[in-house]
Amino acid sequence: MAGLFSILGFTRQSMQVQQAAMETVKNNIANVNTPGYSRLRARITENAPIREGKLIFGQGASVSEVQALRDRFIEIRLAQEQKKSGYYSDLSTGLKQLEDVFNESGQNGLQKTLQDFFGSLLELSSDPSNISLRQGVLLKAQTLTTNLRTKALTVQELKEQANGRVDFLAGKANDLLNEIDDLNRQLVQTEAGSIDSGALRDKRNVALQELGQLMEVSSYEAPNGSLIVTTGKGRVLVSETGERTISTSISGTTGTSRVLVDGTDITDELLSSESGSIGAQLDFQTNILADVSTRLDLLAQDLRDRFNAVHQQGFDLLGNAGQAFFVPATGTISATTIQVGITDPKRIAAAGVGSTPGTSAGPGDNTNIRALYDFSQQLPSTIPIPAALTGMTYSDYLLQLTTDIASQTSNANDSLETQTALILQLQRQRESVSGVSLDEEATDMIRYQKAFEASSRFFSVINQLTEEVLRLAG
């Protein structure tokens, strides 16, 4: 049986246990608003009892562990969903910018300028020798080529912006890799004595989640507590020995960003919806912007090739054979280089061939301008039609382009909305496990306070008993 002095020792230990538990309450309350914080719990366990003869005496309690409460499964799900969220967030932002460029509801839509141009041809067909109508055709053609050029250049600017953003995001990813590596080192040292270093793990988790928003990463914990981070395809980014560096470069052929890990190109591995913000930027510029540029260039080239061919079959107001309407007349042409090659309205070849081959049918003839206008209704096939344009007019072609952009933007917005809702659910699930409830902390605080008060009262009673014994002995 324990003596009075021994009981005093147990009581002191009991008060220390409640005090330690109170410490966790203090820390939890302090971090109630800290993102990624996992609440602490003091694990109070009963000390092993001692046996004296037939009797067993308890030895009080002690704090065996301070636990950070977290659900690893939820943390992993959250990281997975956040990389999709990062992807759709960046993709949605980029597509909105692209959609603004191709906004057809305004006055500067490409469809409208194209239709205005063909409309001016129809007007001219009703009075082919009218100079002001001819001037109108040139003006509308210039508006069309300027609009086409402006849009193509804006798409190029968006591509360059995406390059800058990839570079910025790669820098941010490097900072996070560096932070995870630092935290790995601190954590290995701290947990060398099997102590759960909750605060460092929380920080590392937050860094990992932020990294997950930037690119697809996988992670697992090494036996010594280090977090090993790899790309989605298993390329190591952070190991027990340190982190790798992510760098970017611009492709000489396409002008788009390439992402490298220690010099190895991993761009193609990042082109998926799992690849966070960096993947979104790469996808945006490599697939979406490049596709839009190609389609605009095809339109410019086909206009030049086939419109010019028909124009050159006709005769102008002065009786000369038609010249190239769009220039450059030969060689490479793109949406950024196409221009109207005629400045004199009389040079528009509105008339067809007269009764004598090689001569004009006359200034009042509208045969050729009608043939040119027919481009807007149905595409003639004297020159092979590119596969992308087969069976559709230029207006249909542009409608398909703008509808594709609108649909992609809509899909990205919807996916972002879904991801945001999903992440909210996961965050709430995480909060229900790891978050701090002030009501709960207040209850714990009262619980530990009362236990402390009881222990101290007991200490006081034992102290009085000890004094009485000493007085009797004295």
Next chain:
Amino acid sequence: MRITEYGTSLFHLRQLDTNRTREDQISQQLSSGRRFLADSEDPNSAAEAQVIRRQAGYLALYRENIVRARSTMSYADSVLDSATQLLYKAQQIANQAAGSFLPSSQLKRSAEAILNIRKELVELANSSLQGVYIFAGAQNNIKPYIFIDPADPTNTNPDPLTSYVAFRGDNNDREIQVASSLDIQDTMSGIQIFATDIYPSPVPSPPPAPANPEDVFETLRQMAEAIRQGNIQSGTPSFTQMAPLLESARARISESRGALGARLNLIQQVEFDLQDQELQLQTRLSSVEDVDIAKSVTELSLNQAANQATLYAQGNVMKSTLFDFIG
């Protein structure tokens, strides 16, 4: 499930954000009158709206063509009306001269009057609208009818009363599009109206007489010649030969007017059809693009109520904790 302050605030913030976004969207819809401001909000409707606007754009162009064609055709109609009147007048003079026993001086005056009518008719045949000669076919930038001195084709100032009238235009009728699948001829060559053949170019010397026996200008000239010579029943040319030709010339011009009138009626009808189509397209565009104001206002009110409820709930839920009640 454990409820924490941070978890609750996340939920409420999300709700507030959703409500505010929707409120902003409805407010923009109401102020713009449009159901969607960006194509991505409803890609299918946006595409449909583009197609409708494109169709409406073409209809507007067709209407402009109709306005222009009507202007040309109405002008041609009024010119042909004047031409018919002139020929009628020429017929009256010729009939009067042929039916009365007039002295040769009087016959000469009648012949001169017919030649003056011929000159006026040439002026009418050279009518132009905004610099474009309306009966010249495709060669509409040059005066189609000129006088040629039979004795000297190089004479730049021939006597209109004795000269041939040569046609320098062509028979190229222009068609313009006035509906998606309807072209209409808006010009009429002098060949059809005045039965004039295209004169050889360059003009040979001596210049040939006009080849077409029904050439109205040559008919008038020969009628004048017949009257001047007093050839009523016999002689070449004679009134008896020329009178039916003059009548058929007047009938031909009247027929041309009739054809023009029919085309004017047709484009009038087409214009009505286009107006109907435009109205239908506007209605369709409105149903695709325009916001349903009553529905949106109701939705806005509901959304505002939901937003206020969220704010109230958040304010109350987060206002107190157990700490407020610990002495």
